Amino acid sequence: MRKLGFGIIGCGAISHMHAGAVNALDSAELLACSDVSMKNLEEFSKQYGITPYKDVEKMLEDERIDIVSICTPSGLHKKFCVMCAEAKKHIVVEKPMALTPSDCDEIIEACRKNNVKMEVISQNRFKEAFIYVKKIVEEGYLGKIVCADIYMKFFRSPEYYASSNWKGTWKMDGGGALMNQGIHGIDILLFIMGKVKSVFGYARTLARDIEVEDTASAVVEFESGALGVIQGTTSVTPGYPRRLEINGDRGSIEIIDGDITVFDVEGLEKPDFGIVGSQAHKDPMAFEIDGHVRQINDLLKAIECDGSTSVDQYEGKKPVELIMAIYESSKTGRQVFLK
């Protein structure tokens, strides 16, 4: 069978995870890339031996390409997702899918009209610990869930923001500790707990010289009735791994990064998935490639059997909606109800 051809838009830090993941999969082939930076375009295309395109439009005319990975600054995701859908290319888009729920809706409509599939990167969803915990929560092992909390006390240096022309800006990052870094944990919380009814939040810029929030705290009420806390910051020294706590009236679980650290569940042994923790709380690129490999493979399988992807455009919109609701609550000082 012919390998599916990949192109990448945006040849910066994360694009190497996409290139490595595509190269690790037998049924896919990396063929081309595009970037506005001639330096990044040249270096990346040489490193992977692929065709460089100065213009994204030209790359989208390349008939060898079936799938495009969008790895540009987040504020460009909507534009490129719509362009790729209109060119009938399937899409892998980095998180966040787009910066507002209405931009997500435009992408959803473009994918529907052009019959293309989308995978929104949320690589932690493919970690065994989260998949397992979602299952046992749904099967009722923890009883009635009363608390579901995610704490993301990360460190990003002033230089991290100063060295980028887009990180920390509203226009291209769309937010800070929540929209950029915290979205991973928020997506996992929603994956396990389902829909949120309402939220009350604070988002503040306390310690970094950036437009967007470097610290946020929110209280959520899930549709199930459970209450939860979302805390995200990029300004804590030294920075700590993400901590998820799920407590029910019959049992409790704590997961630090991807490792189950507390497992008080009657009738079940603590599972052993090995140590999968990362240093991403201190260094944005300090994580393993396997999540990207699994997620890109998920799209390849969906294309092969004309099925759905695990993190499709509808799933990708959910954390963006919740984060925007937290920002709205912080601005208005009011509880915000999710639609």
Ligand SMILES: NC(=O)c1ccc[n+]([C@@H]2O[C@H](COP(=O)([O-])OP(=O)(O)OC[C@H]3O[C@@H](n4cnc5c(N)ncnc54)[C@H](O)[C@@H]3O)[C@@H](O)[C@H]2O)c1
């Ligand atoms: N999944 C993860 O854990 C993870 C980690 C890091 C970054 N990301 C996401 O990946 C995306 C990129 O982040 P990054 O850290 O790689 O950024 P980066 O700044 O390192 O790279 C962005 C690249 O896009 C290029 N670019 C900018 N405008 C462009 C345009 N109009 N057309 C084509 N190329 C353009 C830049 O020249 C640069 O090469 C962001 O959305 C970010 O949120 C995800």
